[in-house]
Amino acid sequence: MTFSRFFFTLKFIVLIVHYPNEEFCVQTLLVTGGAGFIGSNFIRHMLKTHEDIRIINLDKLTYAGNPENLKDMAADPRYRFVHGDICDGILTDALVRESDAVINFAAESHVDRSIGKPDDFIQTDIFGTFQLLEAARKHGIGRFIQISTDEVYGSTEDGCFREDDPLMPSSPYSASKAGADRLAYSYFVTYRLPVVITRASNNFGPYQYPEKLISLFVTNALDDLPLPVYGDGLNVRDWLFVLDHCEAIDFILRKGEDGEAYNIGGGNERTNLEITDIILQTLGKPDSLKKFVEDRKGHDRRYALSIEKIEKLGWRPRHPFGEAMRETIAWYRDNRPWWEKLKSGEYLAYYKKQYQTL
Ligand code: NAD
Numbered sequence: 001m002t003f004s005r006f007f008f009t010l011k012f013i014v015l016i017v018h019y020p021n022e023e024f025c026v027q028t029l030l031v032t033g034g035a036g037f038i039g040s041n042f043i044r045h046m047l048k049t050h051e052d053i054r055i056i057n058l059d060k061l062t063y064a065g066n067p068e069n070l071k072d073m074a075a076d077p078r079y080r081f082v083h084g085d086i087c088d089g090i091l092t093d094a095l096v097r098e099s100d101a102v103i104n105f106a107a108e109s110h111v112d113r114s115i116g117k118p119d120d121f122i123q124t125d126i127f128g129t130f131q132l133l134e135a136a137r138k139h140g141i142g143r144f145i146q147i148s149t150d151e152v153y154g155s156t157e158d159g160c161f162r163e164d165d166p167l168m169p170s171s172p173y174s175a176s177k178a179g180a181d182r183l184a185y186s187y188f189v190t191y192r193l194p195v196v197i198t199r200a201s202n203n204f205g206p207y208q209y210p211e212k213l214i215s216l217f218v219t220n221a222l223d224d225l226p227l228p229v230y231g232d233g234l235n236v237r238d239w240l241f242v243l244d245h246c247e248a249i250d251f252i253l254r255k256g257e258d259g260e261a262y263n264i265g266g267g268n269e270r271t272n273l274e275i276t277d278i279i280l281q282t283l284g285k286p287d288s289l290k291k292f293v294e295d296r297k298g299h300d301r302r303y304a305l306s307i308e309k310i311e312k313l314g315w316r317p318r319h320p321f322g323e324a325m326r327e328t329i330a331w332y333r334d335n336r337p338w339w340e341k342l343k344s345g346e347y348l349a350y351y352k353k354q355y356q357t358l
């Protein structure tokens with residue numbers, strides 16, 4: 001080999017090491033919490049848009065997990081459901097071993113429930129994430145996406161949170177998510193595990209368990225039941241259509257940079273009263289269904305995200321808010337058997353306790 005050829009080859013090797021393939025390619029993806037609201041929408045999105053992917057869905061099927069959410073995908077040979085707990089180290093070890101990447105959606109996700117009984121939040125959201133990270137470290141996983149939330153920043157009266165702002169979570173739910181968010185980051189810093197963290201704003205869309213603002217209010221309104229507005233109803237959330245969120249996670253899985261966190265927002269800030277009015281007007285229901293009830297303890301006033309970082313990478317939401325709301329409301333109107341079944345048993349006991357004054 002000539003001298004100049006040797007240097008050319010050396011330069012080429014250095015380039016490959018420093019600028020690895022920009023896109024991460026996944027063949028077998030372990031999705032946890034895939035029987036829940038966002039996870040099920042995400043699995044459907046991935047199976048529809050990536051022909052060669054295989055997905056393992058590990059889900060404990062808590063009250064929020066529902067195999068019916070993926071009934072249409074169950075027979076797909078690329079999809080496998082495993083009923084189990086992310087806190088089970090033996091199981092996570094075995095499943096991570098056969099995967100190239102992990103996306104951890106599994107969590108206890110409802111703020112009000114975390115205020116009543118935080119135990120499961122600490123266990124699943126923190127310890128469960130730890131078990132997955134340990135398995136990922138042991139098997140040298142290619143990519144680990146931790147699904148965090150905008151709530152880790154806490155509340156802000158003005159301005160937008162950026163990824164390097166301090167985390168000031170205010171509920172047991174958001175504190176448990178912040179713990180998992182930083183634990184995942186520590187595995188990047190300490191062990192060079194290829195971790196990427198996403199922090200999305202409030203999601204809405206089909207298959208959302210009817211305990212969250214939009215899914216609860218739409219289904220209550222359809223039954224002419226009261227819509228319980230906490231406090232003065234002027235708390236603000238940034239609403240993100242679930243399909244936009246799924247596309248953003250798919251994008252981050254391929255293009256996100258190791259060790260980075262990415263905000264994912266919809267750019268649709270609305271007060272809870274504005275959301276309530278949209279629902280009542282769309283369904284042609286009377287204003288009298290609106291009922292002001294006792295405020296949530298520690299209720300965050302406003303969440304707002306800067307999405308400049310992910311925009312620079314090449315993603316932005318593409319579903320207009322009004323259209324996505326109409327589509328979502330129509331979905332609950334047309335899928336009554338899906339949610340009617342859920343509003344029974346444990347749900348009714350929770351509802352009675354949570355909304356005593358209704
Ligand atoms: P969800 O409550 O609808 O679903 C959670 C799923 O996790 C369920 O299927 C449940 O059975 C499963 N699960 C719970 N504990 C488990 C365990 N120990 N082992 C295995 N599976 C378990 O939640 P969601 O709204 O779909 O949220 C999904 C993720 O996205 C969560 O991590 C949440 O913190 C995050 N997030 C949600 C929103 C939102 O607006 N819903 C916004 C930002 C981030």
Ligand code: TDX
Binds near residue numbers: 109111151202
């Ligand atoms: O009955 C209600 N009345 C009411 O006024 C409920 C359930 C909610 N609210 C208010 C509280 C909030 O200001 O509506 C707003 C939205 O409440 P939730 O739907 O419970 O969502 P939030 O608490 O904002 O958290 C959600 O977004 C971030 C998800 O539940 C989290 O999983 C996610 O991380």
